[in-house]
Amino acid sequence: MEDFTPLSGLFGGMLIGLAATMLLLLNGRIAGISGIVGGMLVSRIGGLFGWRTAFIVGLLLGASGYALAMGGVPVEIEASLPALVVAGLLVGFGTRLGSGCTSGHGVCGIGRMSKRSIAATAVFFTVAIATVFLVRHVVGGVA
Amino acid sequence: MALLSGVVFGVGIAVSGMINPAKVIGFLDFAGEWDPTLAFVMGGALLVSIPAFRFVLSRPRPVLEDSFDLPKKTTLDARLLGGAALFGVGWGISGFCPGPAVVALASGLPSVFVFMAAMLAGMAVYKRVFE
Numbered sequence: 001m002e003d004f005t006p007l008s009g010l011f012g013g014m015l016i017g018l019a020a021t022m023l024l025l026l027n028g029r030i031a032g033i034s035g036i037v038g039g040m041l042v043s044r045i046g047g048l049f050g051w052r053t054a055f056i057v058g059l060l061l062g063a064s065g066y067a068l069a070m071g072g073v074p075v076e077i078e079a080s081l082p083a084l085v086v087a088g089l090l091v092g093f094g095t096r097l098g099s100g101c102t103s104g105h106g107v108c109g110i111g112r113m114s115k116r117s118i119a120a121t122a123v124f125f126t127v128a129i130a131t132v133f134l135v136r137h138v139v140g141g142v143a
Numbered sequence: 144m145a146l147l148s149g150v151v152f153g154v155g156i157a158v159s160g161m162i163n164p165a166k167v168i169g170f171l172d173f174a175g176e177w178d179p180t181l182a183f184v185m186g187g188a189l190l191v192s193i194p195a196f197r198f199v200l201s202r203p204r205p206v207l208e209d210s211f212d213l214p215k216k217t218t219l220d221a222r223l224l225g226g227a228a229l230f231g232v233g234w235g236i237s238g239f240c241p242g243p244a245v246v247a248l249a250s251g252l253p254s255v256f257v258f259m260a261a262m263l264a265g266m267a268v269y270k271r272v273f274e
Contacts, residue, residue, distance in 0.1 A: 009187065012155045013159055015154055015155030016155035019149070020152070021192060025205060026205060030214070033241040037262075042274070062149065063153040084237055084254055084258045086236065091237070092268075093266065095240075098224070105227070115218075123231060124230050132235045136175060
């Protein structure tokens with residue numbers, strides 16, 4: 001089981017809040033990753049050179065740079081490949097249907113006290129907790 | 144400038160440990176050995192975003208654009224709640240939400256790319272059906 005890391009969690013969270021503030025202050029945009037990735041699918045070729053791609057490239061650079069500096073960060077995946085495919089489809093479709101994910105609703109939407117975002121965040125946390133309970137303690141692991 | 148925001152966001156996800164799906168599931172698993180870290184990540188982010196957004200949105204316009212581009216809907220509807228529920232199932236199965244999934248591509252693990260391909264396919268299905 002993983003260790004509880006409150007200080008790095010708090011500090012990393014504050015960096016996420018700072019990054020969302022930068023994008024809103026400078027570009028006037030909501031830092032919702034599902035919306036940004038979805039928007040890249042929608043964009044014409046010219047759109048691929050816009051702020052969305054710049055943000056996603058920045059995400060990868062930031063995480064890669066940190067991982068290099070730290071000599072790697074753990075990424076542990078329990079789910080099987082078929083389970084990851086099902087989960088990916090649900091995450092992709094669900095975040096577009098529900099207009100956001102943990103960043104767009106959870107950080108930015110709650111950040112501006114949006115009623116829709118507070119409701120969506122309550123729903124996806126509750127459902128995810130119930131899903132983990134079913135998968136881990138009722139079914140007994142991701143097949 | 145969006146690049147710089149992305150860099151800070153990416154470092155934040157990596158520093159917080161949320162790049163690791165096992166750590167996310169450790170939070171979601173109340174019946175297991177519960178790891179409260181994710182609550183500290185959300186708390187840290189909101190500690191900054193709630194006051195900072197209030198200040199930013201009191202400005203007439205952002206620094207680099209003519210206007211803020213914000214969601215216009217304000218009422219709850221079935222799509223919002225249904226979409227959030229579907230996302231919650233996928234998040235619970237995998238431990239991946241979109242931000243950490245993008246960031247975890249940096250690990251080079253093939254299964255992250257499989258998840259990402261499926262996520263993009265799910266978004267493409269939405270686009271075909273609803274847009």
